[in-house]
Amino acid sequence: MIHRNYLPTVLATFVMCAAILPASGYAATAESSATTANDLPEPDKSFVQAATMASSNEITAGDFALNKSHNTDVENYAKRMMSEHRIMAVKLKAAVPLSARAPMGNVDAAMVNALKDKQSDAFNMAYIKTVALEGHKTAIAAFENEASNGKNSSLRAFAAKQLPELREHYRMAQELAKKNHVLE
Secondary structure, X not given: OOOOOOHHHHHHHHHHHHHHOOOOOOOOOHHHHHHHHOOOOXXXXXXXXXXXXXXXXXXXXXXXXXXXXXXXXXXXXXXXXXXXHHHHHHHHHHHOOOOOOOOOOOOOHHHHHHHOOOOHHHHHHHXXXXXXXXXXXXXXXXXXXXXXXXXXXXXXXXXXXXXXXHHHHHHHHHHHHHHOOOOX
């Protein structure tokens, strides 16, 4: 049960996320390459691209999981990742300088292709390996690089602040993999 005082905050967050992120968009859009035109130095430009793709992948794959998986643990993990990565995407958008844009709907086509035709147990194994484990390893590496080498102080601080959450996601993914006999 949500406490009455938190309801406006929860609703505002939901509305912001719904406005920023597409409900489902399984292909990269023209906006997904918007970072190339941004006035950001490297590695910030690459980080924004990687961070938006990580969240878009989690949201898209989570949507797949809710429709294709019949495993409660996978579904619960997917729901949590969708929620937390939507919030992370909003925070990233706030950290990006006004002179730049954070692309949304920036989904990895290879990830989509690895999941789209699979069902049930085959889907669960591909989701855990491709999205939960490999996706979070890739995201952690990008966030660590930005936290250490980023030029923009706002993006560098955002990356450093999100790292503990991403590491927790990866730890949870490892537990999910172990429980479902998926080798890392």
